[in-house]
Amino acid sequence: MAEAKTGMVIGYNGRHPFSLVPLDGGSRSSVQDLLRTLLDPLEPFFSPQKARVRIPGATAVRFDQAASEVEGICRPLWGLACLLAGGGTYRGTGWWIDGIRAGTDPESDEYWGFPRDNDQRMVEMCPLGYALAVAPDIWAGLNERERGNVENWLGNSINQKEMPNTNWLWFRVFANLGLKQNGGKFSQERLDADIEHLNTFYRGDGWSNDGPEGIHQMDYYSSSFAIHFLQLLYAKLAGKDEPERAEEFKKRAQIAALDLAHYYDSEGRSIPFGRSVGYRFAMVSFWGALAYADVELPAPLTWGMVKGMVMRHLRWWQTQHDMWSPAGTLTIGYSYPNMYMAENYNSPGSPYWACLAFICLAVPETHPFWTSQEEDHWSVLPPVKALRHPGHIMSNLGGHCMLLSSGQACSYPMRGTHAKYGCFAYSSAYAYSVPPGLYTLEQYALASQLGLSDDGGEYWKTRRLSESSSLQFFSGSPVLVSKWSPFPDVHITTYLLPPVPHTPNWHLRVHHITAGREVMTADGSFAICNENSTNGRYLDLYNSDIGEGTRPKVIGNYDLLTPEAWADGSDGAFAVSLKAGAVGIRALEPDTVGTGGRRRANLVNADPNSNLVESRTTIPTLQHTIPGGKSVWYVSAIYAKPSGPGVQKETYLDGWDKAPEIPTWLRAEMMGSSS
Structure with missing residues (x-):
């Protein structure tokens, strides 16, 4: 034997x-x-x-x-x-x-x-x-x-x-x-x-x-x-x-x-x-x-x-x-x-x-x-650099390396290809997430993605293939511009703006959406560890004494009606983890009266094992419904301040109330399209 x-x-x-x-x-x-x-x-x-x-x-x-x-x-x-x-x-x-x-x-x-x-x-x-x-x-x-x-x-x-x-x-x-x-x-x-x-x-x-x-x-x-x-x-x-x-x-x-x-x-x-x-x-x-x-x-x-x-x-x-x-x-x-x-x-x-x-x-x-x-x-390296061939803008501001990306796609539709190539931002501190299922936002795990649904929120489509993408410069700053259509009659132009030194923890993601049908939208920030430091359970409502939690409150998966789970989009949503730092998202656009009202913010508890690094995550998200035949502008400000050597937990939200301004050229672009 x-x-x-x-x-x-x-x-x-x-x-x-x-x-x-x-x-x-x-x-x-x-x-x-x-x-x-x-x-x-x-x-x-x-x-x-x-x-x-x-x-x-x-x-x-x-x-x-x-x-x-x-x-x-x-x-x-x-x-x-x-x-x-x-x-x-x-x-x-x-x-x-x-x-x-x-x-x-x-x-x-x-x-x-x-x-x-x-x-x-x-x-x-x-x-x-x-x-x-x-x-x-x-x-x-x-x-x-x-x-x-x-x-x-x-x-x-x-x-x-x-x-x-x-x-x-x-x-x-x-x-x-x-x-x-x-x-x-x-x-x-x-x-x-x-x-x-x-x-x-x-x-x-x-x-x-x-x-x-x-x-x-x-x-x-x-x-x-x-x-x-x-x-x-x-x-x-x-x-x-x-x-x-x-x-x-x-x-x-x-x-x-x-x-x-x-x-x-x-x-x-x-x-x-x-x-x-x-x-x-x-x-x-x-x-x-x-x-x-x-x-x-x-x-x-x-x-x-x-x-x-x-x-x-x-x-x-x-x-x-x-x-x-x-x-x-x-x-x-x-x-x-x-x-x-x-x-x-x-x-x-x-x-x-x-x-x-x-x-x-x-x-x-x-x-x-x-x-x-x-x-x-x-x-010795510049903190922001535009890379023409891969279609990336690289940033090392705000405590992590990050790339903004447009135009790349795998030559065949592999599993989660929209997450691997189509996300708007990728971070060394907050890894991308892949969908463990194809039903509701929790399974789609739309970290750094804009999802659109025409069936009430069961199935979502994101950017996988861009019809066009380019690296442009506005007022001397690099911007990625891509055009994509999740549905034949829904057309989106997305602008990606890197952080700037006076607001290093923020980058801007701007979408001009023309919707030929009614669509729900969900714009997600980075995903972050959803475990509290006390007992390892999900993050509770933010507690400033502990320096950890979420705002608004995380109620639970599939619960879309509880008032305390939602905030106005201009107030935004954030999540703070003593282990990982803070991420969040805020809506900077003016009121969208006549297009379904303002965007609202909440926390989406992504299904477990969707993120590459953290097996339990939550994603601060802005949601909205665009009526058919309407055109809207979204200006999403995405916040990220990772934990790290020398970063005190008390400072995780230091930049949250200092959201970036909408650049003058972008305001002019938004006004021009509305006139």
């Missing part, structure tokens, strides 16, 4: 070893130890011949179970390969060599299977190709026949198949590159053709789109998850043979770095935006790749600032204690297990794409990335 395997078990109030590794000094050896805490819990889940890893979580994805288990072994290989490339060691390295041997052997019971067109196996060929390129012991550990199996599975198969016209093409590049670096059979013609096609995704100013013309999707796949990351790895590995191509990739990264730095705050949090954020700390891998590829940093960035971004990011994830399974493996989710936010391609092994973050371990310990003292990049 085979001996039963035992693995890590995290019990009540237990802490994962990942959270216990001291990173205070930011040393290379401490980050090596951090990676080992990710790899160790996988041991009991290797198959007998080590070719597959069945990570806990019996959830299905759009591809077959075997491919899911190939993800389980290949994605952690990103971390192991980076560790080995930098001269580090791991006790289980032989598991992966054995697994590669068996997985590529057609005669093995654990053969990975020959890929079909658009097969998920192609994705996992990328970490395998990189590992072969940088860890010679893997290729050296295979005999001639086994190397032939790897060549057939890794090179011949992928070169003969169709692939999605996205960042996936980089995966085939690395499959060929890994074989090339070891003298194996590969296709230079296919490799060159793929890179030339990928270059057509480049839009300028350092930014690449995740797809061809007609798709506007520039999220972490454009930087840390795939395109910039793999361009930099390619520049490092193939730069001697292809210096012009390598220099071009480095140049793009230099330009983009000054934009991408705006996505990371001083506490180590990145702004959750777009799909696949369940890859967690992979969001910071771009910065380690800069060091790995020997890129010269653009002024005013320093290696101390780059190191600070990476180390603070890893430390923040060390505080997210609920992202682990009881067996110690990463779960599908963000700060906690969450299937509502998952994509249809997120298998239990999928989150280990997070191991991209450990590219810094392949950087020599003599590099200034490791020898520099950590610095805060926000000492």
